[in-house]
Amino acid sequence: MTATALLLLIVGLALIGWLTARARATRLQGVGGKRLHSLPGQHGWYVAMWVAVPALVFLAFWSWLSPQLVNDAVLATPQAQSLPAAGFERSAILGEARNLAGTEGLGAFNPEAEVLAPVFDGYMTSYAWIGTAIAVLLAFAGGAFAYTRIATDFRARTRVERAVMLALLVASLIAILTTLGIFLSLLFESARFFSIVPITDFLSGTNWAPQVINPADPGADLGAVPLFWGTFFIGAVIAMLVAIPFGLMSAIYLTQYAAPAVRKWMKPILEILAGVPTVVYGYFAALTVGPAIRDLAVSLGFTFASSESALSAGLVMGVMIIPFVSSMADDSIAAVPTSMRDGSLAMGATTSETIGRVLLPAALPGVVAGVLLAVSRAIGETMIVVMAASGAATITLNPFDSATTVTKQIVDLLTGEAEFNSPKTLAAFALGLTLFVITFLLNIVALRVVKKYREAYE
């Protein structure tokens, strides 16, 4: 039975439980002159809960456990005795046999896998049936237990509401779990990486050549400084040189000068810029902007101009960030009390003088926080740099030169055919950890600034 069908079966059983329990509770109403403590529907929910929850918990557990059980069972059969001893080949054959099981007519790469496939198929089917049987049994047992407890003075409502509260709490804990999962998985893989490559080599080395790692001294080829520089140069310098002036001036124009009708239309139009998928920007950068910038560089006399320049990636990324900066600036300008603006205007200052000397200084913390968030977003941005930036790690100040970033390298390192334990693959997690820590700090600082600043005017 497929997982979907089983899920539907359990939901169906829970529905039946809900209906029967509610019917029984309705019949109890008024029997013996006593009022029901809980509403019939609440009794229904109580039974449905007992039907579904144990079965579903078991299924989650079983789907994690059963592949291991199947593996063990297959390994114990006589057909599996001819397998090579533990190692890569053995797991490859087992994996292939597992994939072959259940499909028909496909040939196998390994003859052993072909032999093992039907064995796998048999055990997978039988373990799936065992799981189904136990799940259905649990559903009935739970339902029966709950059904017998229905009585006039049974406090079904209390129980159900307690369960709902538990669900609410669990749902909100998932955010913490995710954060913890991200942090721990990055930390764990990075620790393995740093046991191979010294952390000092990684953080201070200037040679990044992961394609040809020397096994004797992996640290010499895995110095990440060029990546950090490239990320900073593209995301925090070039992109911000585009995003800050355009974003800030747009926000100023739209809040201070534009007619309400213009503002009403232009603001969403600018926000579309942030909603365009980054893969589209990346394609645009690679197809149109990159070659155009190369031609420009050649006409300026740069002989080794590349179409994968830092400038094309940074420029397009800057455009993507414009609405981000402008809406943050918009918010913080709007938060400046009108009395300050009116006061300045009443003194005879022009609007631009008011903006430059009163509104912007007052809104500065908010604008700075917005810029920090924008930087954090730019250095975490992936697709634009994957498609438009170069793979060559160089430390350069020339925007027409090629540069690479942390995110591009993560993608490059993890989409090859490397096995999971090589320093090459693990390096991606170390880069991920660095990226996570940097963006985390930027976000924390920015959020602090925003919070403090918001309170100042309230």
Next chain:
Amino acid sequence: MNSPIVAQSLAGGHEPAERAPTDWKTQSMQRRIRRRYAAERRFRLLGLAAVTISAGFLAFLLWTMLSNGLAGFSRTEVRLPLNFAAMNLDVTPDQLGRRGADLALAGAGLQNAVGAAAVEAFGAEGERYISDSAWVTVREAVKDDPSLLTKQATITVPASSDIHTAATEDATPETEAAAAMLTQRGALTSGFNWTFLTGADSTDPTAVGIWGALKGSFLTMLVTLALAFPIGVLSAIYLEEYAPRNRWTDLIEVSINNLAAVPSIIFGLLGLAVFLGTFNMPRSAPIVGGVTLALMIMPVIVIAGRNAVKAVPPSIRDAALGVGASRIQVVFHHVLPLALPGILTGTIIGMARALGETAPLLMIGMRAFISTAPDDLTSPATVLPVQIFLWSDQVSRGFVEKTSAAIIVLLMFLLAMNALAIYLRNRFETRW
């Protein structure tokens, strides 16, 4: 924060009380005013320029995609005369009704026969005028009408990329000449490219389609919605309605705000290390992609949900409590229905973000070449943005228009979702 401004205004207050009134008519004063007004105009123009250039960039982007991509929706076709009777295909008509028809026709050498027919019809270069997948069109036609096998027929097959390029825009002189020759013989037609909507990935740009990627996107979004919506709504309710103010709830709040700003590729690393590495979930599958994206957009839904729940006035809760509802009933019978439009708006915006996301899906292996549409949540699949990414790497000119056409489809979906979100917000916005 605002101390410099306060200091300035205080300093202004200490100026000497008597001062000769400013004579605005003097030349220097007039010049000063003119300068200030000019600066004002310049500043204003600068602002207008910033807005216009930003919007102009968007227009340029959309125009580039449209002008490149519209050709992807049409295709050039060649009317190819085929003499099936002379081909001596070793296929009996009753073989064609069965499931092995494709195999039988391929085994009978249909592909070579179609190529030979093109050479016979259009000269030695003829085979290069029709698409590599032209024989598939012929195969389908034969399957539809087995009686074709005994007679002559003219079948419209897709033209090769070169001919298509020559027919729609500039190309090399040779292909231009070939296209002109075909046009002169009345063999060249153009039609709507249905293959683009119904096919999946392929190595031949004339045979590619987005259906596989669209279906993959749909399945992935289904998982994302099924996980992110309930989790997001439940935690928004908990944080806004029940959570005590203590260190735990502060921690939850900090994690949610932080998760909202974590780069998406980090979620991909999480998916790779935890879902693929630890839980052994299937690679490239919509279920893994969906779970990863759900974790990514969950904070968006929580934040939107909290704002929507917060906006429901306390009087509603008080009234419900007053007539004896329990706290759970207050929330699920009264607060949640009133907050739902706001939550839905946030959910749609989050889903739009998930639909356009590429980087985390690359990490969990959804970049494989997959030439069939996925059947279920665990079969290998690709999604629309990843498909765009994969096609963008292809050097063939035919893929440029296909990539842009796929981008048009993706942008249309996103615009539709955003429009729906705006509509919901305007339609159900309540002022209490």
